[in-house]
Structure formats: structure tokens, C-alpha cells
Amino acid sequence: MFRSASTLSPMAAGPGSINTVSSDFWLANHLPGMQINGRMSAVRRFFCLFVTFDFLFTALFWAICILIESGGEYHALVDEIIQYNIKTSFFDIVMVASSRFTILLLFYALLHINHWWMVAITTALSCAFFIVKSLMYKWKSKSSQPFEVTLLLLSFFISWIEAWFVDFRVLPQEGRAMRVLEAATNCNQTESDPLLPRLERVRDYLSHYTETIGDFYSPMESPIGSDDEDEYNIPNAQKKQLSPEERELQTIAGEALQKSLEVLSSSGWKLEKESSHGDTIYSKLGPRGTKIYKLNSVVDVDPSILFDELTHRIENMPAWNKALTMAKVVQRVDNNTDVVHQIAAEGPSGMVTARDFVTVRRWKKSEDSWVSAAVSVTHKDEPPQKSIVRGENGPGCWVFRAIEGSGKKCSFQWLLDTDLKGWIPQYILDQALSYAMTDFMSCLRAHVLTLKAASASAAAAPSSHRRYAR
Numbered sequence: 428m429f430r431s432a433s434t435l436s437p438m439a440a441g442p443g444s445i446n447t448v449s450s451d452f453w454l455a456n457h458l459p460g461m462q463i464n465g466r467m468s469a470v471r472r473f474f475c476l477f478v479t480f481d482f483l484f485t486a487l488f489w490a491i492c493i494l495i496e497s498g499g500e501y502h503a504l505v506d507e508i509i510q511y512n513i514k515t516s517f518f519d520i521v522m523v524a525s526s527r528f529t530i531l532l533l534f535y536a537l538l539h540i541n542h543w544w545m546v547a548i549t550t551a552l553s554c555a556f557f558i559v560k561s562l563m564y565k566w567k568s569k570s571s572q573p574f575e576v577t578l579l580l581l582s583f584f585i586s587w588i589e590a591w592f593v594d595f596r597v598l599p600q601e602g603r604a605m606r607v608l609e610a611a612t613n614c615n616q617t618e619s620d621p622l623l624p625r626l627e628r629v630r631d632y633l634s635h636y637t638e639t640i641g642d643f644y645s646p647m648e649s650p651i652g653s654d655d656e657d658e659y660n661i662p663n664a665q666k667k668q669l670s671p672e673e674r675e676l677q678t679i680a681g682e683a684l685q686k687s688l689e690v691l692s693s694s695g696w697k698l699e700k701e702s703s704h705g706d707t708i709y710s711k712l713g714p715r716g717t718k719i720y721k722l723n724s725v726v727d728v729d730p731s732i733l734f735d736e737l738t739h740r741i742e743n744m745p746a747w748n749k750a751l752t753m754a755k756v757v758q759r760v761d762n763n764t765d766v767v768h769q770i771a772a773e774g775p776s777g778m779v780t781a782r783d784f785v786t787v788r789r790w791k792k793s794e795d796s797w798v799s800a801a802v803s804v805t806h807k808d809e810p811p812q813k814s815i816v817r818g819e820n821g822p823g824c825w826v827f828r829a830i831e832g833s834g835k836k837c838s839f840q841w842l843l844d845t846d847l848k849g850w851i852p853q854y855i856l857d858q859a860l861s862y863a864m865t866d867f868m869s870c871l872r873a874h875v876l877t878l879k880a881a882s883a884s885a886a887a888a889p890s891s892h893r894r895y896a897r
Contacts, residue, residue, distance in 0.1 A: 470600045475536045481585050482528035489521050492574040514565050523553050543594045550590040557583045673760045680764050680789035683802035687824035691842045700861050713844050722841040722864050728875045730827040730837035734797040738790050747874040764789045768809045779859045782818040785809045800824035819846045
């Protein structure tokens, strides 16, 4: 699911609840999935409160059941815990609720995951236990049976409500809120789509956003389109009303930018290789279960120049990068998004044949850092060809940063998540991708020297011309 967010600037707060300010009422009421000023969305907060209610309600109901059966003897509560037995004690129902409470709040409140798998696991395990419990339990006096049966059935029912609420409320509403946010930040005219109502109100709210370099590595992504769209003008990429297909490409690219930065800053990387230039290549298993790679490097060039060269002059890349035989822009979506088609050359010694890739890219800038992200897409103008294998790239990115106190050197990071398709032994694939990354850096450094030489020649040309004129 596409999520965008930023570290939001505090707005002038008026009277309101502890969770919203007066200027946020419209968004909070109409878009419960919206994360107002970086806070948890209203729908997710309700789910967390419901999970807490589940635990407290179960514990209270259990205590009442035991006290009724024992005639108000409080030591019976202690006996249920100390002398626990699945056949005679109902305290395990409370422990199951406690486990759900701990796990669900950990993953959905603290880690803020955006998938149903964890609540599905807790619900499945809880229900399996309840079924086993009902078969093994030795039902006691008739007076207490209605309470015990009710507690068991309510716990079964509540666990299913939690699974339903995440899958049919939390995730869809947060996704809808992010689509509205995406549309609001990229739409230049009044939106007429009935599914995205009153976008001008959202755009007014977004005018209060600020962005810092920390957004690149915050757990929540800044709103796509919040950058200055004219900062890096692409020729012939004029502002226009985007089609549904173009909006979908924007969403896919924005999601790729967020996911790639999250993976890039995650832990668990293992050192694979270190070059003589100090480049380090790390690897780990990625979200798709395949091996992904991260390269850390330093390039002796201004980061803005390197960003411009790799992003806006991609069609010139085959001239200096021997790993590519063709690169072209297939479609320009907006001033920060396009679709490109690239053909990668055959690997060393013919271990890997040529591959082609069609990717949508999105880039942004914040202070002294730049990022360009990409992910594979299908495109009607570049269908797969029988003559070449179509590879698939997961979310990947390049990140460019200025290094303080080092002149104009650039800290360069590259996240590579690629599936070359076809049957390739893993050890050959590891060698091919590691080689491709180090070879790319060699070609890039050589190209940087060429750029510097051309820049120096251009700077010297006017003075030479003046000497010739005299």
C-alpha cells in the first residue's frame, strides 16, 4: 500500500481534543485514514483502542465468572492462575487476549505495519486455541456455564472483529486518504473525481507542510509532489491535468521511493565486497524474499551534478556506461516522474544474456540531498519482446548527499533489487550483480573525470578567446 507522509510543521492550534486541532477537523472527520500532523490515523487509533478494550473486557469478564462460581471468594482468582490447567481453568482465555493485545499494539501502533498478515495470525491462533479449549474443558456447575460459554464465544467473536477491522477498515481507509493526499498535491485544478472530494480543502491544509532531509529516512514519507516541481524542469514536461494512467504511475513511483528508502536505511545488511576505491557492497534478503544489494560510495563531484547526470541525462548513459546498450524515456508523466526503457548488455563471459527493463522513476530534492527511485512497470508502448528477456526491478533508488567539509564530494548510495528472470544459479547471479555494481562505479568515476575536464575547458574558453582577440 502506498503511504506518503512527512514531518509536518505544527499548525496554529485552537481549541480541540488532545488528538486534533480545530484546523484539522475536516480532515479528521472526512478522511479517518489521514495521518494528521504525523499522528496515528483515527481509524488505526480506534483499532488500537479496541484491542485494549478486548484485553480489559476479557479480564473483567473472567474475574466475574470466577467470583460468581466461588461465591465471591477472591482466593479463587489466585487459584485459577497458580493451579492453571487447560481442563479446569479459564485464565488461559485472558492470556490469549493479553497476547493479542501485546502483539497487535507492537506491530500496528509502534511498528506501524500496513498489512493484514499479523492480525490474521493472531486471529487464526486464537480461534484454534478456543476450539481446542472447548473440547478439552471440563464444564463445571450449570450456574456458571452460561458465563463461561459466553466468555469463550465473545473472545472468539472479538478476535474475528479485529481481523475484519484491519482488512476492511484500517488499511483501505488509510490507502484512500493517501490517494486523496497524492491527488491533492499533484492536482493543479479543481478535482472533479467523486472519489476524491473537496481536494482544494486538502491542498489548503498541505500548504502548511514543511520538509527536511530527515523525511528521507523517517518512517513516514513526505507527500509526493510537495517539492518544487519547477526546480528541475524537464523539457516539454508541462503542467497538465493527468490521466488516470498517469496518476497510477505517480502512485507506483511514489510508493517505490518510500519503500526503497525504508529498505536502504533498514538493518541486517551483510558485507559482500569492498573495492579499492572504498566502495562497499552489502546484501540481505529483501521484501520479496530475494537477495538485494546496497552500495555505499564517495564520488569526487558535486552531488547536484551527479544527480542531474544520472537522472536527467539518462539517455546519454550508454555512451559512458558499458553495461547499457540503450536507454530512452518512454513517457514523461510530470516534472518529477517518467517511464524509461533500458537494455542491459550481456554479462561478463556470457554468464548472463542481455536483459531489458521498463521502469517508472520519481525523484525529489531536500536541502543538500537528492533521491531518484524506480520500480518496474508494464507499459503499452514497450511490451515484452521475444528476442530479449524482460527483467524486473523491485523498488530501488540512488541517494546523493553533499559531504560536509570535503569540498564538493558526493556521498552516493545505490539500492538494487532486481530479478533477471530465467534460470540462473545463485552464485552466478551474486557474481554478476556485484560485478555490475563495481563496474558501474568504475564507469561513473571515469565519466566524472570527463565531465570535470569539459567543465574546465568551458571555463577556460572565454579567457583564451580574449587573448586571441588582443
